[in-house]
Amino acid sequence: MGGGHLSGTKVAIKDNICTKDMPTTCSSEMLRNFTPPFDATVVTLLHNSGAQIIGKTNCDEFGMGSLNIHSIHGPVVNPWKSFSPDDRPRSAGGSSGGSAAAVAAGLCDVSLGTDTGGSVRLPASYCGIVGLKPSYGLLSRWGVVSYSDSLDCVGVLARTVDDVQKVFMTLNHHDLKDPTSLPSSVRAKASNMLSVQTFSRWDGDSSSLSGLRIGIPQEYFPTEMQPSVLHPIRSLLKELRGLGATLVPVSLPSTSYALSAYYVIASAEASSNLARFTGVEYGTYVDPPPGADRTKAAHVYAYSRSKGFGREARKRILLGTYALSADAFDNYFLQAQRIRKLVKCDFDDIFAVPNVLSSFQSQATSQPKVDVLIHPSAIRTAPPLELVSDSLDAYVQDALTVPASLAGLPALSVPAGTADDGWPVGMSVVGQWGCDDLVIRVGEVVH
Ligand code: GLN
Numbered sequence: 060m061g062g063g064h065l066s067g068t069k070v071a072i073k074d075n076i077c078t079k080d081m082p083t084t085c086s087s088e089m090l091r092n093f094t095p096p097f098d099a100t101v102v103t104l105l106h107n108s109g110a111q112i113i114g115k116t117n118c119d120e121f122g123m124g125s126l127n128i129h130s131i132h133g134p135v136v137n138p139w140k141s142f143s144p145d146d147r148p149r150s151a152g153g154s155s156g157g158s159a160a161a162v163a164a165g166l167c168d169v170s171l172g173t174d175t176g177g178s179v180r181l182p183a184s185y186c187g188i189v190g191l192k193p194s195y196g197l198l199s200r201w202g203v204v205s206y207s208d209s210l211d212c213v214g215v216l217a218r219t220v221d222d223v224q225k226v227f228m229t230l231n232h233h234d235l236k237d238p239t240s241l242p243s244s245v246r247a248k249a250s251n252m253l254s255v256q257t258f259s260r261w262d263g264d265s266s267s268l269s270g271l272r273i274g275i276p277q278e279y280f281p282t283e284m285q286p287s288v289l290h291p292i293r294s295l296l297k298e299l300r301g302l303g304a305t306l307v308p309v310s311l312p313s314t315s316y317a318l319s320a321y322y323v324i325a326s327a328e329a330s331s332n333l334a335r336f337t338g339v340e341y342g343t344y345v346d347p348p349p350g351a352d353r354t355k356a357a358h359v360y361a362y363s364r365s366k367g368f369g370r371e372a373r374k375r376i377l378l379g380t381y382a383l384s385a386d387a388f389d390n391y392f393l394q395a396q397r398i399r400k401l402v403k404c405d406f407d408d409i410f411a412v413p414n415v416l417s418s419f420q421s422q423a424t425s426q427p428k429v430d431v432l433i434h435p436s437a438i439r440t441a442p443p444l445e446l447v448s449d450s451l452d453a454y455v456q457d458a459l460t461v462p463a464s465l466a467g468l469p470a471l472s473v474p475a476g477t478a479d480d481g482w483p484v485g486m487s488v489v490g491q492w493g494c495d496d497l498v499i500r501v502g503e504v505v506h
Pocket residue numbers: 122123124125153154173174175176177178179206325457
């Protein structure tokens with residue numbers, strides 16, 4: 060172990076990140092008995108810096124869900140104690156619900172989660188802790204079980220922004236084993252842009268935000284929002300203004316299409332990624348019943364797959380396979396990719412820092428430029444577990460987190476206070492690609 064800079068830090072790891080000393084089940088029957096022969100790169104980096112890995116955490120099956128209710132280990136109960144004595148057990152959020160609950164309950168100092176469409180930020184918001192989804196391509200995904208490759212990010216959860224920052228710095232390295240990990244030259248280019256565009260106006264000093272321009276996107280306050288979520292958000296914005304920040308109302312017009320596009324893309328990629336779990340090459344094998352035609356591979360796979368995958372995973376596989384079929388490809392998959400592009404352009408249009416990964420040229424006539432965006436992380440506080448089901452409601456929980464995922468942007472959820480029901484409300488700080496440092500610094504002021 061040695062005496063690295065995380066020496067003594069207790070870390071828990073989401074169960075879709077490979078660990079060679081502990082099982083990695085992805086909360087799925089399919090991998091119930093699987094212990095990988097290797098550690099994910101992020102786990103190796105934690106070991107090398109002296110962190111103590113204390114265990115694996117519950118999650119939605121393969122990261123699919125928003126409430127941590129789709130798991131062979133059962134749902135995760137939110138450890139937050141509200142002031143109301145008749146409060147019923149609430150969801151910890153998902154899919155990294157176990158990672159958020161472990162931190163919130165004080166079982167560990169930090170945890171790793173994965174965030175494909177909000178799975179670190181939503182549980183952080185529901186449990187009253189800090190959760191970072193870094194820019195796509197900064198933290199290695201080698202050894203992380205893929206759900207949707209073009210969206211999956213490893214994220215960090217902790218009680219303080221400082222702890223999140225320390226672990227992020229430890230993991231933020233180019234990894235040759237991950238083809239989507241970005242090289243140092245691209246990272247350096249983004250941080251130079253940030254220095255020139257933003258840190259020349261705001262020096263990162265937490266006692267004054269003078270020079271910092273914060274965008275408030277109007278589309279992130281939908282009518283479905285629980286009204287009392289807005290009370291702590293309003294007082295926080297007032298405080299930021301008091302510290303000298305300029306608050307700028309902005310518009311991201313493609314936001315309302317993002318959720319549908321996200322579920323088409325994520326399910327399509329999931330259907331392809333999960334194809335490897337046949338019970339033969341990977342996953343639990345279930346013997347077909349007597350009389351089944353064992354000469355046909357598809358028949359043999361079908362038994363293992365219908366027993367091994369839970370309801371939600373099977374639903375995504377069917378939806379994704381359909382979106383990729385010849386009949387639906389143009390109307391669903393390609394259309395979703397077009398929307399993804401529009402969402403990205405919306406962000407590029409309002410950030411002062413140019414996107415080093417994008418060819419989009421912001422229009423001279425367009426909106427005022429901002430350094431970061433701030434908005435509520437979720438449309439409500441944690442829902443009571445007895446009320447949650449696999450209805451449409453569960454998918455709407457991600458409405459405010461998926462746009463940054465589609466665009467690959469860094470987003471940090473920090474606790475902003477409590478709503479009238481006594482449950483925590485999270486506020487998200489979002490920045491241009493590669494501006495994780497800025498997002499973290501602003502988060503430090505907000506927290
Ligand atoms: N709730 C979203 C989904 O089910 C996001 C999940 C995630 O970020 N892993 O796909």
